[in-house]
Amino acid sequence: MNLTRAVSAVALVSLFGIGCGEPLPGAEGKATPQVAPELLSQSSALSTTIYNGYPVTVSGGLGSVQTFYLVNPAPAEKLSFTLRGGTGDADVYVKRYAEPTFTDYDCVSDAVGNTENCVYTTGVEDDQPYYVVVYGYEAYSNVTLHAYYSHPLALATTVTPNLNQLSRTVYEVDVPAGKKRLQVTATQSFGQSGAFKVYVRQGSAPAVPSAVDCTADSATLPAVCSIINPVAGKAYVMVEGVGNVTSFNLRVDALTK
Known part of the structure; x- marks a missing residue:
């Protein structure tokens, strides 16, 4: 051929x-x-x-x-x-x-x-x-x-993923140059339930379990992942449902301090 x-x-x-x-x-x-x-x-x-x-x-x-x-x-x-x-x-x-x-x-x-x-x-x-x-x-x-x-996610914007057990969704974030910290925060409000995990990686989507820059889960809320001095460009946040029905709030911020 x-x-x-x-x-x-x-x-x-x-x-x-x-x-x-x-x-x-x-x-x-x-x-x-x-x-x-x-x-x-x-x-x-x-x-x-x-x-x-x-x-x-x-x-x-x-x-x-x-x-x-x-x-x-x-x-x-x-x-x-x-x-x-x-x-x-x-x-x-x-x-x-x-x-x-x-x-x-x-x-x-x-x-x-x-x-x-x-x-x-x-x-x-x-x-x-x-x-x-x-x-x-x-x-x-x-x-x-x-x-x-994957889905694009703007900085400082809250989304509410809905996941089944073991399902995974990736969000793609544009990180500006000159930021001191990339912070991913997951919380649950009244009426939301289910266990979940959050994985963050710069440059490519997290390839769990080996290629991950930061991990957090719902065992401790808020679940927070922070990357110091992030590289400008793409960062990827993967969320995984651990419980059968998972609902929570997800937000990504690029901070100057």
């Missing part, structure tokens, strides 16, 4: 509302993958189910193909598929409604190494299947595949 490696993220966003993440140096020089069609078919038949907000660790050999299936992403402004960490070099292909191939996909991220991003920025639908192929451009090991939908 042939694959044009120099994919334009701008074209993908304009046509599909989908972006391919960082066009890192060297990505365009990678050779075309050569995988027999029957290998793709076998991989699709053995798809592994993944869940919103729950990362999985993947490893594979040179030329290996693994297929993953995301169950029931909720309606959201953004749906992200990322690879991070580990060793070697794996690439990601994503398609909605059907398994991607090397010639038929919504998004491909094929940077050198394992920093890969495929992001749907519009039209994230409820009850629709999303399929991910992880291809071993080189042998790779202990790489984190993470799929999650």
Whole structure:
């Protein structure tokens, strides 16, 4: 199969509302993958189910193909598929409604190494299947595949997440330069109930349990996470329901002292 490696993220966003993440140096020089069609078919038949907000660790050999299936992403402004960490070099292909191939996909991220991003920025639908192929451009090991939908959250604005047990939701915050503290506060008012956890990470969504900058939970209210001298840019707040029905108030502030 042939694959044009120099994919334009701008074209993908304009046509599909989908972006391919960082066009890192060297990505365009990678050779075309050569995988027999029957290998793709076998991989699709053995798809592994993944869940919103729950990362999985993947490893594979040179030329290996693994297929993953995301169950029931909720309606959201953004749906992200990322690879991070580990060793070697794996690439990601994503398609909605059907398994991607090397010639038929919504998004491909094929940077050198394992920093890969495929992001749907519009039209994230409820009850629709999303399929991910992880291809071993080189042998790779202990790489984190993470799929999650996220919502923008303005600073100093209170939202009220409603979570089921073990469900996770991510909020994306823009942190200005020059702030001394990023503070995430969760409280419960009269009539709200349920146990929950809060995870905060700068730069990427929290990949619990290993990649988290700060954690708080409802055992002590208010639940507060503070990051001193936060880096300007994106910060991500993930909330997880521990009880069957969870309702609480969430607010993020960037403070000057």
